[in-house]
Amino acid sequence: MVNTVLVTGGAGYIGSHACVELLQSGYQVVVVDNLANSNCESLKRVQDITGKPLAFYQVDIRDRNALAEVFAKEPITSVIHFAGLKAVGESCEQPLMYYHNNVYGTLVLIQVMADADVKQLVFSSSATVYGASEHVQYTEDLPIGAINPYGRTKAMIEDILRDLSATDGLKPTESPWKIALLRYFNPIGAHESGKIGEDPNGIPNNLMPYVAQVAIGKLAQLSVFGNDYPTPDGTGIRDYIHVVDLVKGHIKAIQALQGEKFAAGGCKAYNLGTGRGCSVLEIIETFERATGRKVNYKFAPRRTGDLAECFANPELALKELNWKAEKSLDDMIADTWLWQVKNPQGYN
Ligand code: NAD
Numbered sequence: 598m599v600n601t602v603l604v605t606g607g608a609g610y611i612g613s614h615a616c617v618e619l620l621q622s623g624y625q626v627v628v629v630d631n632l633a634n635s636n637c638e639s640l641k642r643v644q645d646i647t648g649k650p651l652a653f654y655q656v657d658i659r660d661r662n663a664l665a666e667v668f669a670k671e672p673i674t675s676v677i678h679f680a681g682l683k684a685v686g687e688s689c690e691q692p693l694m695y696y697h698n699n700v701y702g703t704l705v706l707i708q709v710m711a712d713a714d715v716k717q718l719v720f721s722s723s724a725t726v727y728g729a730s731e732h733v734q735y736t737e738d739l740p741i742g743a744i745n746p747y748g749r750t751k752a753m754i755e756d757i758l759r760d761l762s763a764t765d766g767l768k769p770t771e772s773p774w775k776i777a778l779l780r781y782f783n784p785i786g787a788h789e790s791g792k793i794g795e796d797p798n799g800i801p802n803n804l805m806p807y808v809a810q811v812a813i814g815k816l817a818q819l820s821v822f823g824n825d826y827p828t829p830d831g832t833g834i835r836d837y838i839h840v841v842d843l844v845k846g847h848i849k850a851i852q853a854l855q856g857e858k859f860a861a862g863g864c865k866a867y868n869l870g871t872g873r874g875c876s877v878l879e880i881i882e883t884f885e886r887a888t889g890r891k892v893n894y895k896f897a898p899r900r901t902g903d904l905a906e907c908f909a910n911p912e913l914a915l916k917e918l919n920w921k922a923e924k925s926l927d928d929m930i931a932d933t934w935l936w937q938v939k940n941p942q943g944y945n
């Protein structure tokens with residue numbers, strides 16, 4: 598059977614890399630994206646990199662009829678659900694927009710999936726669901742406690758999907774839901790071709806695109822948020838993961854959903870991280886060494902809501918999905934830089 602995967606949000610940063618990986622692994626790909634935070638040029642480049650076609654529908658996942666039409670037209674067997682808004686600050690200013698887009702959008706998607714009897718789903722969750730945990734290395738069994746509206750949309754969607762999967766067996770004639778909740782740590786990097794990468798709107802919120810834009814001269818100076826954390830060099834520590842490693846985890850998740858472990862259905866969370874923490878100053882130093890460019894920076898006060906340190910325990914994904922991150926920080930930075938140099942204005 599040919600596997601056809603619906604990729605919601607497939608024109609975005611992580612989604613476009615997932616499309617490359619899926620096409621190269623022999624899947625047929627259908628993308629649904631409303632282009633709210635992306636450019637369909639990314640999908641042209643996906644086809645260019647792989648030499649394979651994909652189907653694209655400019656559809657908002659909240660539009661139930663339009664989404665149902667896509668399911669009627671395409672032989673979809675599973676869904677990877679990336680579509681969502683992701684800016685923490687914006688979510689604090691416009692929480693309803695976030696709940697409507699992310700939570701309601703997911704509700705519509707799973708209703709349409711149920712109608713079409715497509716019940717394999719890989720969901721983009723986030724390490725942000727662990728909230729302000731006192732632990733620094735997160736295992737999947739820690740309690741969930743998101744601390745901002747964006748994070749709460751992810752936590753709510755996880756709850757909804759767990760509840761949905763718990764209904765399996767109530768009607769034995771129905772096929773069971775098979776759901777993987779993938780909790781990403783800090784995805785960075787780009788495809789090694791330099792053709793697709795992260796193209797943030799306006800001034801980046803996240804560290805790596807900010808560093809790259811300072812190095813190329815587009816932005817004057819990086820503010821390092823806090824040098825008084827209880828970490829070895831005083832700056833924040835995160836688990837940065839190459840976006841290509843991350844999307845490979847999605848293919849492994851689809852394979853697992855179709856295998857023995859999920860034969861009777863279920864909903865399970867997996868961390869996707871390297872298991873290694875890295876400080877802001879280490880990122881700057883490695884960037885300067887790998888690219889030969891100076892990253893102009895100054896220390897600034899801590900950013901509200903930031904944790905001192907967090908990184909993944911990725912053992913469950915290794916054990917149950919047979920996945921682990923392979924790429925080094927040097928790879929992540931070299932690929933970010935190639936994308937930045939080849940596309941100084943992003944996709945425009
Ligand atoms: P992105 O903004 O580049 O991609 C998201 C895509 O979804 C965009 O192309 C956007 O246009 C689309 N979209 C948004 N709302 C939509 C809707 N209602 N209907 C159809 N399309 C819609 O973001 P990304 O970095 O690729 O993130 C993908 C997913 O991973 C998101 O759900 C995000 O919350 C999650 N995530 C990202 C990170 C990260 O650091 N990048 C970390 C953890 C989790």
Ligand code: UFG
Nearest residue numbers: 723724725781782802803804807820821822833835877903
């Ligand atoms: N940082 C700076 N200066 C900047 C930007 C970031 O010093 O201009 C620091 C932050 O303080 C933090 C580290 O760099 O210590 C990483 O910050 P990012 O904004 O790149 O990433 P976060 O860990 O804050 O958040 C990311 C995603 C969230 C997601 C979270 C957990 O942006 O959506 O990872 O998965 F929820």
